[in-house]
Amino acid sequence: MLKRFRLEEPETVKETSELLARYGESARIYAGGTELLLAMKEGLIHYERLVNIKKIPILDEVRVNDGAIHIGALSTHRRLAGSQLLRERLPAFAQMEENVANIRVREVGTIGGNLSFAEPHADPGTLLLALGAKLVAEKATGKREIPIERFFVGAYETCLEQDEVLTGIGVPVPPARSGVVYLKFGYLERPSVGLGLLLAFDNDGKSIADARVAVGCVGPAPKRIEEAEALLKGKSVRDASQAAGKAGEIAGRASEAISDLHGSQEYKEHIVQVLLSRAFQQASEQHASAGKGRGGSHG
Ligand SMILES: Cc1cc2nc3c(=O)[nH]c(=O)nc-3n(C[C@H](O)[C@H](O)[C@H](O)COP(=O)(O)OP(=O)(O)OC[C@H]3O[C@@H](n4cnc5c(N)ncnc54)[C@H](O)[C@@H]3O)c2cc1C
Structure with a gap:
């Protein structure tokens, strides 16, 4: 009670x-x-x-400014899933939001609450890590920007100070020639494994200029896996595609997966590997079909 x-x-x-x-x-x-x-x-x-913060105006805005999409911390999952701006500029994010929890939770649950609670089996933090987001925290005496890499300290623990309010999230608009994918797997109420991938392609679309890989849900906090990114970056799309399985294996091992109700450590590591291979494929296809829209052809 x-x-x-x-x-x-x-x-x-x-x-x-x-x-x-x-x-x-x-x-x-x-x-x-x-x-x-x-x-x-x-x-x-x-x-x-x-302390009910829902009466504070403008904390639920979504807008684009200076090459970044700004998301107010009070935006509900439902609002983000339906945001026209996100659907156009960052469809992977809108799609991820559409699959958070159930309609009842999406209707009232906020992105700020999701991130601040730092429940390990959550989706947005992982994708935001792959996207290189910055969080804005404010208190009576000032405001600071926190790179998402530093925000999560552990399970249910963030670097927010006791009197700080998370007011917004700044997400850099992904480069024009890129693919962004978030995949998750699970059979319980909350996700068991989440994987975010951003692939940026060079101008002729034939090689990987940059890659950001993040894994979530398997351990205490979402984790960026630079060892896996290094296997993909700078390679031709074909070579990187062949290396995606190995990159996934590395990502699984580096993800600090723990055995729990959601599955054993080995099982989660395997799912990470499968998800990274699939995400690579989907990000490449996304880029290729956008290329057709631009009138070009990309490998
Ligand atoms: C049944 C169920 C299924 C779920 N499934 C998923 C899922 O599939 N994927 C997923 O990602 N999540 C899932 N969730 C989590 C859900 O996304 C969060 O419950 C929700 O987003 C939390 O937001 P809230 O506004 O309700 O937070 P609240 O419950 O209001 O707050 C949560 C915590 O964050 C703090 N807080 C809130 N806002 C701020 C702020 N702006 N600044 C600082 N601190 C703040 C509060 O003090 C509190 O400690 C699920 C939750 C439930 C109950």
């Missing part, structure tokens, strides 16, 4: 941060409440004060 708590309703980020600073560990931000209220109902945690 849910124990009594007091609801604070600030209208600005500054006010929110001041409340969090004043009440310390007895207060927590409350956005969609899909994680927080569940854990409180089950008696796993209790806070005397919940």
Whole structure:
């Protein structure tokens, strides 16, 4: 049963941060409440004060500016799945959002809550890692940008300070000649393995100019796998395609998978390998079909 708590309703980020600073560990931000209220109902945690941030304006905007897509932390999964801007500029992200949880959770659960809770079996962090996103955290005294590589510290743990509010996410618009894919696998309520891949192609479309590989859900926090990226970068598309299986094997081993209810370490490592090979194929196809749209032909 849910124990009594007091609801604070600030209208600005500054006010929110001041409340969090004043009440310390007895207060927590409350956005969609899909994680927080569940854990409180089950008696796993209790806070005397919940600070409802849903009344703060503009935190649910999605806009593009200076080569980056800016996503307000209060944007719900449902809103992001249906965002026209994301569907046009970053379809893999909209698609990933469409497959988060179930309609009830997507309707109220926010991207900011998802990232801040740092539940290991989550999707957005992994894709954002592959995309090189930066998170914006604000408090009463200022604002800072956090590269996503530094945001997740461990399971249920981020680098956010107690009085900081995650206000937005900046995602660099992927290069014109690129493919972005997020694949996940699982049979429980939450995903068991997630993999994000960004492949950037050179101008003639025949080789891989850059690759970013991120694996999530298998361990405490999403992880970028540079050893796997190195096997793909600078290679012709054909050679990189042949190396994708090996890159997947390396990604699996480097992912720090742990055995749990979702499967054994070896099983998860194998799934990572399979997903990377598939993601490589899909990212290449994405790029090739975009090339046809541009009137070119790409290998
Ligand atoms: C049944 C179920 C299935 C799910 N399946 C998936 C899935 O398939 N994939 C997936 O990725 N996720 C999944 N989730 C997780 C879901 O995405 C999150 O529950 C949701 O996004 C959390 O957002 P919220 O706004 O409800 O957060 P809340 O519950 O309101 O908050 C969660 C935590 O984040 C903190 N917080 C919230 N917003 C901020 C902020 N802006 N700044 C700082 N701290 C903040 C809160 O203090 C709290 O500690 C699932 C959840 C459920 C219940």
